[in-house]
Structure formats: structure tokens, C-alpha cells
Amino acid sequence: MTFLKNIRSTFISESNSIINNWTEKELSNFRNNLLQVITWTDLLSKNFDYENGKYGLVFRQTNPICNDFPLYKFGRQSDDITKLSLGYDFGEDYSSWNNWDYSFDCYDHLLGEAIKVRADIGYIDLSKIDKLGRILSFQTCVTTHDGAPIVESRNFVDEGDIPPIDTWFYAKRDYYHSDHRCDQSLFCWIPKQFEQVMQQAINVEILDSYRWLDENDKDVYIKIKNSR
Numbered sequence: 001m002t003f004l005k006n007i008r009s010t011f012i013s014e015s016n017s018i019i020n021n022w023t024e025k026e027l028s029n030f031r032n033n034l035l036q037v038i039t040w041t042d043l044l045s046k047n048f049d050y051e052n053g054k055y056g057l058v059f060r061q062t063n064p065i066c067n068d069f070p071l072y073k074f075g076r077q078s079d080d081i082t083k084l085s086l087g088y089d090f091g092e093d094y095s096s097w098n099n100w101d102y103s104f105d106c107y108d109h110l111l112g113e114a115i116k117v118r119a120d121i122g123y124i125d126l127s128k129i130d131k132l133g134r135i136l137s138f139q140t141c142v143t144t145h146d147g148a149p150i151v152e153s154r155n156f157v158d159e160g161d162i163p164p165i166d167t168w169f170y171a172k173r174d175y176y177h178s179d180h181r182c183d184q185s186l187f188c189w190i191p192k193q194f195e196q197v198m199q200q201a202i203n204v205e206i207l208d209s210y211r212w213l214d215e216n217d218k219d220v221y222i223k224i225k226n227s228r
Contacts, residue, residue, distance in 0.1 A: 026172070027220070034189060038191075045191060045193070050193055055194075056156065057092075057093040059156075059163075062165050064114065066097075071110060072098070074095050075090065075094060097158070097160065110165060133189060134213070137212075138162065142209050143162075148204040157198070161205055171185065178211075
């Protein structure tokens with residue numbers, strides 16, 4: 001455990017001295033995409049069973065083609081799993097990518113495909129966003145595939161620690177998590193009822209790939225809340 005904490009500490013900075021720069025166009029697109037994804041996730045999670053439901057499927061109802069294959073495969077990942085003495089039931093909603101393409105272009109493509117299928121924007125008062133959920137920033141293309149986040153989140157994140165695609169809404173290059181520069185950050189909307197499982201993934205993910213926007217980029221968060 002000490003070893004894992006030491007690894008994590010190399011990616012974490014206590015200060016937040018670096019300011020992330022956003023253009024007015026970026027903020028406008030960010031806001032519009034946010035309104036759309038809030039509407040979309042609310043639709044997908046309607047009548048979801050939070051006690052017994054499949055957390056790995058609820059926001060993976062979009063499964064776009066990537067490199068000639070559907071993005072996700074679900075359930076037991078290989079026959080080798082049956083040979084392991086594990087107490088964890090991987091379940092039908094355990095998700096992994098069919099082709100692990102760690103490229104920024106791949107994320108950009110997938111985000112674009114996800115946005116295409118979403119419903120129109122509903123009326124949302126962003127001044128009350130705190131009651132609706134939280135915005136998550138995820139550093140792409142960095143993972144250990146150790147499996148802890150997917151297990152702890154009840155399969156909400158996938159095998160590579162990536163939040164579900166129906167929560168994605170914006171990607172930004174050279175975004176800072178405190179003093180650490182992420183080559184690409186993927187912003188995701190986490191509805192209020194799913195915050196707990198997402199936080200459980202954050203608690204065990206050792207590379208510090210996740211940040212809540214309201215903690216990491218407070219000025220931008222306030223701008224979004226006050227936008228009309």
C-alpha cells in the first residue's frame with residue numbers, strides 16, 4: 001500500500017497555482033455540450049434501479065464504431081477469468097474496449113459520435129447545478145489496468161478507468177490538474193445519484209487521473225454556474 005501511495009504522490013500536487021486558460025468560444029461550447037449531456041443522462045437513467053441496477057450499462061447505451069469494431073465489449077473478458085480465484089463477479093455489465101487505441105484523435109472521434117445521437121437540450125438552470133451532479137475531468141491515455149476503479153465503482157468506469165461514454169461532453173488539450181499538465185482531458189457529467197460510485201473509483205485510482213471541476217478549476221465552474 002505504501003508503494004501505491006508513493007506512485008500516486010508523483011502525480012499529485014497540493015497547490016493549484018496554474019490557471020487553465022479558456023477562450024469564450026471554448027466556454028460557450030462547453031456550456032452547450034454540458035446542457036445537452038445533462039438532458040441525455042437524465043433520459044437514460046430514468047427509472048434506473050440504484051440498488052440492483054447495472055451501473056456498467058446505464059451510460060454505455062451508445063456504442064460507436066472505433067477502428068472497425070464497436071467501442072465496448074461487455075461481460076467476462078476471456079476464458080482465463082474462470083481460472084482465477086476471485087471473489088468478484090465480473091457480471092454482464094463489466095466493460096472493456098475492443099481495441100485499446102490510446103490516441104487523442106480516437107477520443108475526439110468517439111466524443112463526436114456520442115454527441116451526434118443525443119436528444120435536444122432541455123431547460124436547465126445551471127445556477128442549481130450543484131443539486132444535479134458534478135463535472136469530472138479525466139486525463140486520457142493513462143491507466144494501469146489494475147481493475148480497482150471498475151470493481152469499486154460497481155462497473156461504472158470501465159477496465160481502463162474511463163467513465164462511460166454517455167457522460168462525455170467535452171475534450172480539452174493541455175489542461176492542468178493542479179500543477180500537472182494533462183495532454184488531453186475528457187470532461188464528463190456525473191449525475192447526483194452516481195457521484196458515490198464515481199468517488200469510489202477516484203479513491204482507489206493511483207495515477208490521479210480524475211478531478212472534480214468545482215475543486216480543480218473553481219473560476220471556470222463559477223462562470224458556468226452564472227452563465228445564461
